[in-house]
Amino acid sequence: MADDTLTTPTRSIEVRSIDYVPRSERHGKVWHIGPLWFMCNAQITTLAIGVVSFVDGGNLIWSFIAIAIGLIIGTIFMAAHSSQGPKLGLPQMIQSRPQFGYIGALLVWLFAFLQYAGFNIFNTVLAGEAVGTAVHAPTALNPLWFWIVTVVGAIIAIVGYDLIHRMERYLSYLTVAVLALLTISGLTHLHVPAGSFDLGHFSPLAFFAQLSVVAGYQISWAIYVSDYSRYLPATTPTSQTFRWTFWGSAIGGAWLIFLGAYLASAVKGFNAGDPVSAIQQVADDLFPGFGTIALLVIAFGLVAVIVLNMYGGSLTLISSIDSFKKVNPTLLVRVVTVAITALISGVLALFASGNFASNFSSFLVLVLYFFIPWTAVNLTDYFIVRRGHYAIAEIFKPRGIYHRWGWAGIAAYLIGFVCMTPFFDTAFYVGFAARAMGGVDISLFIGLPVAAILYWLFTRRLDVSAERALADEQSAALEEAAEEHVELGTV
Template identity: 70%
Template structure:
């Protein structure tokens, strides 16, 4: 049996059918599943209406279809490369994604990125629950599409899925993939057949730098935004899972889902009379053009997809909140702490979703840019540490010690992050909010992505030249058996 298909029958640690583990290490005797299962999960995370709305950015900024497609393809591939690299960390470390930031930023210093991560979880939940509510409400009755009841329904069902935990999330996404692919294929067929696309939309001579780089940046940012979740859903895989297998399955699942939906969003946008005013209405109209009543089916399926991705945000938000609390008060991972943090995360998301602005597309665009700006330096620091500095070798027990070898404040990571972010600021371009001098000089083109990544990565590499990696690896080997025994007993120090 290859590493790609390695599987065991050992279930996730549970109490009354609910997952207990949260930020703690997953011992070898609880590792299970196939790496191939994470492909459908990441396909489904992108094969939903919020992703489709992201494909409208270039069109609404004055670009045409062919350059929108090119920008989307490049942006998705760039962003997913980094996201999939994070995914490969899960089986090796057996830890959720955000807790892995402690070796770079410190036991307390990691709060910097955890705060940003929690904002992202809450933000995506707002957009996803609003869209999910509109989709399900619109399928039942056009008059009820904006009824707050459906936002409540999306939130509650998502919390239940997140509470049951890792295994249900994987199974739910895997089986939903089959239905979504069928519906999405039919909607795409209807769009190609029934929507008129002017010939000018395929003119390569019509190039708008602002629209092109705006779309590329948002597409890349959308994919990179998954980086803070990704190891959460690979950490239970057997430790002998090949890094390349985890990377490839994550990459292609995410790329296919994201590219398909964003392409469809652009295609619909160039033929819609009211571009970007109501994504749910546009999807229903395109589906109904294939045969009457299909619009209702499509909205229900896409609505369920938004519930599933909201569950991921609830799950990840809970892990991040537990990590943050643990920086101040030692947390023993239990079912109770999972329930409490899930309820808090859901309450915050629901509260903001019920009062969300009607300017969905504009707000979503700005939100994605904010995520891109905040997490580019983090992803550079985290991946440089994992693949270049420490090469995947960490003393797991030390991650949970306030005064361990990774210290309370990781000034190398914090300094590199701040330098990377500072280098990006002149290249920021948030319409109507801020245009940096470099972006202004470039005619409004935002290339901050390509500035922050190398600056943060190189700075971190330079700042960690004196790290005694050999000593850390020896400590990790000494602690390996101890950490396995402690985690199996659910008594991680």
């Protein structure tokens, strides 16, 4: 059994950012990541994922099947990334340097930062609307709620890792209770239309659209996951990290997406893109006033996700700046980058379109496109090529063994992405293969194997044993330098 108990006193404010977490500071219990990833999925944004197949003419039973398959596929990849955290002691995106290079990693960091900001725009809008509806405030005050949500999220993100874990853990208990009551209300007071469970009513377009969006939603968490497992003891078994991440995320995702699909088939307002009013209606059907309670809890849940986006956005922004000019990752730098991330999403939330469901679906598909080849390259490198052995100190050297440009990773990524384009089906572009198949998008199943196989082929001559020897040689100095970094007050 891994030693997963607290090994060092927690600080009131986290001081580390993109730097390595030494073993002396590793702490926490591996099961804590389960509630965190449950909570990230157990919120109103996830409900909107269940709408997708109905937009394209699907029915409930095939939507459920597509959701289940998409969840399994996406969550396996997402949870695999989580297991990197305890082993490497690094945030997720900085781990892209061994595959893409010191400068080349900017390719994926740009997309990652856009994702953090994009998700926060949608989350901020929904949280603000939920609070405003719950307290019966005029819609003119929604911008005020947007900024309150943004400021609260920024403060929690600045305090950092330990507060985030505690908040997500305790909030998950309250959320389970509210969701259970909401589910009971939906099952007892709503009725789905005839034909909802007709297996003969199969629409390939609706099925693969639903599957791809669900898988994309789960894979989109891949750029976050080891941010929240990197403080765990290095002895934490990979299987335990994977298992707690997988089940936490899968249960939260399944519950909310299945519920979203059920509501989409039964509540006209929900399917039309107004999930806040639909949730209030279903909750109040159980007992008067429950709608207000449900919306407030849902708003808190969205704040919990907004925090993760600000925290991850800050780490990615610091990593990006560090690629051009060496950054001393001080607390001040983290505060400034959290504030920048919060400001961007807060301002853009004011201009977000009211057609939430349609825009959010399109956004998720874009996320899937950009991160499918990245997740293939990153996981192939970690589990197959280098098998979890990295010279951590070299990741922070502009001219270290991982070089400025990782052409193997860049080439595999770009070729994998290009191979996906004929299968794209978006509002602004439809590939010839997708058009020939009536709009069915199977790019997920193209990009993953192509990028993974190419990266493996491109790295066949890599001297992994030399890298491992260097990592062993530098390990003691790495721990000492990381500990001194804190003791000298340079973070």
